Amino acid sequence: MSVTSTAIACSPARLHDEPDPPRSVVVDGDLNPVAVCIQKPISVTLDGTAIWALAVTLVLIIHFVEAPLAELLVLLVPFCLLVQNDYNNFIGLGPGGTPPTIQGYARIAWLRLWALRDPFTPPAPRPSPAAVSDPAGTGPPACLPAHGILPASGPLPYRPGPRPIVAGIAPQRQLDQHGTKQHYRALRRTLESLARTHPGRFGTARSCLEKHGLGLFARHPVNVTCNGEICHVHDSDHSLHLCLHPEDIAEVLRKGWGQRHPLARRGWFGATMPVPEEFLMVYAPRDDQELQIVCKVIEAAIWYAAAERQQIDVLEA
DSSP: OOOOOOBOTTOOOOOTTSOOOOSOOOOSSSOOOOOOOOOOOOOOOOOHHHHHHHHHHHHHHHHHSOHHHHHHHHHHHHHHHHHHHHHHHHHHTOSOSSOSSHHHHHHHHHHGGGOOSOTTSOOOOOOOHHHHHOTTSOSSOOSSOSSOSTTTTOOOOOOSSOOOOEEOSSSOEESSOOOOHHHHHHHHHHHHHHHHHOTTTEEEEEOTTTSSSEEEEESSOSSOSTTTEEEEEOTTTOOEEEEOOHHHHHHHHHTTSEEEOTTOSOOGGGOOOSSOTTEEEEOOOOSHHHHHHHHHHHHHHHHHHHSBOOOOOOOOO
């Protein structure tokens, strides 16, 4: 692996209360085959007996129940069916950062109220810590990378074909275009090789954010996201989650390689959202060329997390 590394001098040391990721790790043992993420539309099938039972029930409600209560009962039935279908779809996305329980579903249902309505518009750059504390610009330079690296290093090509169908919040998953298992394995090996080659700067472990799948971590992050996590790869659909500079996010969105996470927004009234504004999904690579491009996006994620330029040599699928 050939490496080009340029570090910004003001990068802080790793926070003391954040444990270093291990030098190497085997995540989830053997790789699981692609899990089919199922999202079903609501549908109700009634046979003859059920139709008669429903008709008799409605007649009895109309004749023996007060009008307000009858209206409530009639509305309650489709509402319960909708909730049941939505819960089944939540479970059908597979394991993720949210427990697959009633409590986990209730939390996601609440967070859905604050989700982004447009996941294809990049966020505005956040002011750097130095700019906030020193508006005149007379102090030390900001540690936050001032610019992205994708536009300057050569624009990304456009991703061929339509975007994949994406569903869910936590977990957020691709429903189609999962790519091949060979390219997924190659991506994992590439991240593990990077960590083995530079054990003082990178590590691999189970994702801190996702709680499933392989994560790449920076040991000395500038922008700290869950123990310095740079990115993680999903076992089920082979997509990735990572954080980028807003300029790089704009390039990824414009060329069709990903979309923002539904909760990657600023919270109202100072509320803290579960993920940063710069958090986005990168679609699963489908061939060798797309694997190269995805790793180029990971280089940009390393830049944003650790303020270091890191060239990645991609291992063959």
